[in-house]
Amino acid sequence: MPDPAATNAPELSVSELSAALKRTIEDRFGFVRVRGEISNYRGPHSSGHAYFSLKDQSARIDAVIWKGVFARLRTKPQEGLEVIATGKITTFPGKSAYQIVIEALEPAGIGALMALFEERRRKLAAEGLFDEARKQLLPFLPSVIGVVTSPTGAVIRDILHRIADRFPRHVLVWPVRVQGETSAAEVAAAIDGFNALPETGRLRRPDLIIVARGGGSLEDLWSFNEEIVVRAAARSLAPIIAAIGHETDWTLIDYAADLRADADRRGGKGGSRARQLASSLADLGRRHAGAMFRLSERRRNELRALLRALPQGEAIVALPRQRLDNAASRLDGALSKGHDRQRIGLARLSHRLAQQSPQTRMARAAERLAGLRQRLRRALETGHDRRTQKLLHAAARLETARTVRARHEQERITATRHRLEALAGRLAHCFKARIAARKTQIKTLEQLLGSLGYRQVLARGFALVRDVNQTPMRLAAEIADGALIDIEFADGHKAAVAGPPKGPGAAKRGAGKAPRKREQGSLF
Template sequence: MSDSPATNALELSVSELSAALKRTVEDRFGFVRVRGEISNYRGPQPSGHAYFCLKDQSARIDAVVWKGVFGRLKTKPQEGLEVIATGKVTTFPGKSTYQIIVEALEPAGIGALMALLEERRRKLAAEGLFDEARKRSLPFLPSQIGVVTSPAGAVIRDILHRIAERFPRHVIVWPVRVQGETAAAEIAAAIDGFNALPEHGPMRRPDVIIVARGGGSLEDLWSFNEEIVVRAAARSVVPLIAAVGHETDWTLIDHAADLRAPTPTAAAEKAVPVRGELAAALADLARRQVGAAMRLLDRRRGDLRALLRALPQSDAIFSFRRQQFDSLASRLESARGKAHDRKHLDLVRLSHRLAQQSPHAQIAGKKQRFNAAHQRLSRWGVVGYGECRQNLAHIAARLAVARTARAKLERERMAAARHRLEALAGRLQHGFALRMTASRARLEGVEKLRLSLGYEGVLARGFALVRDESGKPVRKAAEVVEGKRLDIEFADGHTSAIAQSRKEPVPAKRTTGGGRRKREQGSLF
């Protein structure tokens, strides 16, 4: 008898039961919106998928974000962030658990948004995007203004009206959405687009950019808190004014912009000055400049009159200089006569010295000294020649005696060296013969020792040396492998054999024959 109770229930495998539960859960719930706090989030896996949990005070559910969906999420998962997840509930048969496949993720409530905003603000501030040192001043009177805002709202009309009222300038509007999923990407693209325009040409880069939006809740203004918008504002080379919301509304783009305006209308006022005020200021400056110039002319004219009164008459000025000129002219005439007489005396003195140093006088003196030297040389030539011949003869005799003595000494040295060389040659031949005799005796002794100790003597007594295929000697029968070729060396030659197992001992056969045996093949029995 069977111990199990009788039943008509259909038997299911584990896989069939898991599949049935999966279909039931997916058909019952489909897409749901779940609110909870993110837990156990460690970032996307190497595959690109992200795994975490959603929990509240008493329960938790596993969540999965696939790789393709993760890149499109407006709000990325963060540990401890309270969110609303939209997705499909399903099961995971591998662990018998249920989970939600997340398709969209958004912060839950104003508290979560504020926490996310503060975290993002600290992150961007740590990167230096909000530093005051990197912010630039606005141009005083821009010739072209770029506006990034929605073309359908009242903001653009207020900006255009205020600019036209204060100082009409050319305005380029880049239409974008200021709210919604694509708003942040459009705003960042507009800022980058204005910066990408050329500096010259019909459509050139504006001198200042205004990013504007009307008031709203934190959720409405959230696009201006996205990182993509803040980074685009920070890297803009064109000075940027942020005018988002009302005076009490603050977004992250306000910190990254070069100037923050409380309202879009205030942004227009900060972008351009008042034309009437500028005209009045210019007129006042022009009037003050003309008055200052007139006062300067009057003062210079009075100074000129005073100088003219203090200036003496022309006759009084030139009379003294004319008297000085006459005195200098008379002194110059007297000095010129004295200088002429002095130069004449110098010329006479130089002429006398030049006559003494003339070439003819010098040649005559040199000729007299040459004749005297020639006479002395002739007188001493005969005496000096005889003495030189005697000295040369004496030196030649001494050289002949020295050469004979030196030749005799060299011959004696050569004879002694030849005698020593012959003696050394005889000693070398005798020593070589003795060394060869001793070496030959040692070699014969070693050869006899080799013959007495070598294995060839053992082979000559009737023994044989067995080697395997590698040439290694085989010393034991256990080392022989059946079927392997063996090499057998006798005293008169080699033979090869194939190893075979034998249960009975094989009687040894005496091998006879004369001369050296040739190599042959056979079997070892």
Template sequence: MSDASSTNAPEFTVSELSGALKRTIEDRFSLVRLRGEISNYRGPHSSGHAYFCLKDQGARIDAVIWKGNFTRLKAKLQEGLEVVATGKVTTFPGKSSYQLIVENLEPAGVGALMALLEERRRMLAAEGLFDDARKQLLPFLPETIGVVTSPTGAVIRDILHRISERFPRHVLVWPVRVQGESCAAEVAAAIEGFNALPEQGPLKRPDVIIIARGGGSLEDLWGFNEEIVVRAAAESLVPLISAIGHETDWTLLDHVADLRAPTPTAAAEKAVPVRAELAGTIADLGRRHMAASLRLLERRRAEFRALCRAMPQGEDMIALPRQRYDRATSALQSAKAKALDHRRLALAGLAHRLASQSPQAKMARAGQKLEGLAHRLSRGLHAAQAQRAQTLDHMGRRLGTAFAARRHLESERLTAAAHRLRTLDQRLTRAIDAQCALARNRLERLDQLLHTLGYRQVLSRGFALVRDAEGRPLRRAADVIAGAVLDIEFADGHRPAIATDQTPDSKPPRVAPRPRGPGAARKTDQGRLF
């Protein structure tokens, strides 16, 4: 066996071989015109140079435009644009790869991928999959969040970190490939798998789904433009957030999703609120509610006290008339006593004069005079009593008029106070009714959401639920024993059935073919993806 050092083949270093290849390629392809589609373009570099790729159906070549040529270009470079580039082919010794140094570039039409993407977008938009009316509202505070992404990338770490930082929630991760041929099928299966989970149990259905991926070229993100992914997202009963690529990247999944986030971190922020801010808001609202209640109670107490002070007491209303009546009664008794005393003195004087005269004549004259005086006294007494009674009656009428006027005034004050109390009571009643109406509307929306997310909605789309004789749901064929009594629940009712032990040689019963269309449910094996 001969030694390799004894051969006549010349020995090159890596740099010498790379330099020889570079000179050979540049001499052979000093000027070429190349037609292809721009891919993986992210704008000019900080140095002013622009790096991208030119590709067709079978190959791809790296390309670069130096800063001086880039500023003189007439066409604006963009992803998916088909162009005709003029330049020379050279190599990059640092990576042992070849590339095209573009000197001039002209547009040649929209690329094949962009044309296919636009055609698919118009078709799905015509079916109404992108309408805002069919988009669901995201839950304010989900209990479980489902994430469809690669388990090894930085995206899932960013999402988990952001959720734990804002409001820790239970997160279910469905691992998928985020690029490549199987990307679309795995993402669609993940969406359908999350929707197939039960609402209760150790592994319950998430309240919101986040589909996330980092940035990349149009080819890298193409799996999220596939029709199978778009239709699976449109049929999802769980609200869906798409966070594909960077803020400038748009896929068909972004149009059909219930909410589009510019980045995976922004998707986590839109999924959950900030716990500290919620606690602060609730505490502030509680303090404001307590302060408002105390102010309302104090104002009502002050108004009640004012009304009580404004209402006069019954004793105070009749105190002055009663005092006048007592004074008039005392004056009447004093005048009556004086009149009796005066008459008594007059009678005593007459009796003395009568005694000093002859008994018969004087007694006759005295008797006549006495009778006259008695009549005058009687008339005087009657007149005095009538005058006193008239005075008292006049004073009584004045007292009654004053009492009625005072009572009418107080009645008007009481009526005004009662009207104000009724107005305040009506305002309070309207406020309570408004709060009850808001609570009732919220309960109705929650009931409607419960009805929409129930498993009977799944049965109405053609699925069936199989239970054993004890009413427990059966999820695998291995759980069914031959001869067991089964209960099959459809959307319109229940049907009993008996399980049979069917062998591979036996001919299964014929079943009428079911129509399949773009919106038909797809049966996939998803258990291996957990």
């Protein structure tokens, strides 16, 4: 088998190669926005993380959403949903694969939102949340009206103005955000909060709840398409009026509410019927006054008849004679009026017959045709102007978006440069502080070593005895007589030969008893 060719390339372990690839990919791409269709999504994992894939016609990429990010997502992943994912590209060394760690998720355009809208509408309709049998009748004149909307928009002022204009009622306003990530939860909490109020008391449950918001795009009104809002409206004990957007803006809460009112009729229908009530009261007042007048006249006539008591024959026929005269005079007038009425009717029929002549009808048809031709011309001009304005508006928005994107990128680069400079300064300061701490520690250890070393003991007048092998001798019994020993003093070494102890004191101590071993204390 031939030997492999010599090379200077360094050998890398699998872990080193995987780490190098991971750093290269993350440095090269950083944050990206990827558009694709969600595939193989089975819901969140038991750990709370979500794993799935993004694919298009010819490629796929693994994706992961961590638990904390998943809880904050406004648009949750769904199988087959086309989305735009924002995150960073990284690698997973355990499978030798690359993946995107998603930090933001949004539907890919109006088409995806409409598909999600229709799917959610069919699901909730199948549960019976939109059935007409579930809808409640609105109170004729509610005492308390609850309003769920933004306290700073024009909608609340419009509602309060309309209610005050028609018939002043007590209004409770529950301020919420009508757009954004938390708006759906706030609207649902407001509806449930109104229904949780007691039925009696100073602060009681409203007789009617109005959920209102001004017009906007489908994305702006998306909070009112969330299931949490629709289910809160469906289980509300108080009737609900949905006043979301304009007449063409439909949301799912419009189907679940008891009545839908667009922005132009907001707060009027169902909110208060003061004009109807005032008209009914005025009509009843007129009828009551007329009835009282007729009753008084009848009582007066009855009283006069009773006072006459046995009237004469002339008096008896006087009233019928007067009635006959009145009827005769009325008959002459009625005949004259009938003749005039017939003559006028005949003139009208003649005029109508003249208008139905072929010449007249052709003239009217010609005028109508000319009017339609003029309307068609105006419509063509108006459509052309509208399309031109729309194109100019789109161009202006595109230019603004490009400028804003460039400014954001420049700001991000500047912020990153400043952060790197700050980190470099902190690193240099930490390095200097660490070196100084280590120097101080070494000096402390040197001082401790000097204070604990045996040379300090020698300096106090002690000596260290070693044998020929330089082994310290701790006891006199360990040294044989005549042995060569080395004695170390504080200022140097001296060689000596061991011998028995000498002197008068030693002889007296040794008489009458066995010799005792001399012990030398430890020098350590």
